[in-house]
Amino acid sequence: MIGALRKHFGGNLHRLRSKQVLRKVLARETNFSALEDWERSLSDPTSYYLDCVRYFHRSQFPDELKMHREYFLQDQRGFGEDAFHVMWWMLFRKLRPNQFLEIGVYRGQTLSLAAMLQNDLGITGHITGISPFTSSGDAVSSYRNDVDYLADTKTNFAHFALPEPDLVQAFSTDSAACERIKEELWDAIYIDGNHDYEVARTDWDLCAEQVRTGGIIVLDDSAVDTAYRPPAFATAGHPGPSRVAREVDQARFREILRVGHNRVFQRTA
């Protein structure tokens, strides 16, 4: 009982503190053209991240994308952070990925954002998601079990009048999922499924072969041991994906962008 009360009040306190910190962050002026300097996201990841947060809230960031984020914040439909919408918007504008793959879909926030960005930017391609579509978690995450994740993801796509994506109901390490990943060379892959090191590393190894040269892999939750210092409303991620990021073969991949705990690696060879 005392534990539950402590958790409840601790959670409320954290939410209050997060709001205060966000207000402070948004009160500061910034130069938005500086977001185009992706090198700065590597050399000064914290201030770059805060600029992305400001860009989402205060500038000419498209209303449709803000509303998309707002929708997924309701009813706990999604995780993520506002700044990640800015990151995907920058990536799609600059790299225009045709074949997009996400490992770990949850309720379809990023997957539908990718579909929306392809639509808005006139990119022809397709969107594929691999996920168990259950409450299956890992050592650091647990998910509610009162949701039909597959039906819900489809409903969320329909809400934004987006065509149904290709959804593979499987763990990324299942043979059905591996076969699907091997079927093509992807332009962009988002790894955000199981955060345990062994699984995240297995995901990376297969995706590293199946992303085309010049394509990107975005590794979620992978900034624990970097210079990035998250504000109260954000996190640096988890040890498993962070270790995978440390082990990335630099002869084949170059880190090109970092937004909070999302790190973007481009295949160079």
Ligand SMILES: C[S@@+](CC[C@H](N)C(=O)[O-])C[C@H]1O[C@@H](n2cnc3c(N)ncnc32)[C@H](O)[C@@H]1O
């Ligand atoms: C943090 S959530 C993903 C959030 C989602 N990427 C987004 O941006 O909205 C992680 C998801 O991965 C799923 N998952 C867990 N283990 C997995 C695995 N081995 N392969 C694929 N997905 C997995 C979970 O059930 C959950 O839906």
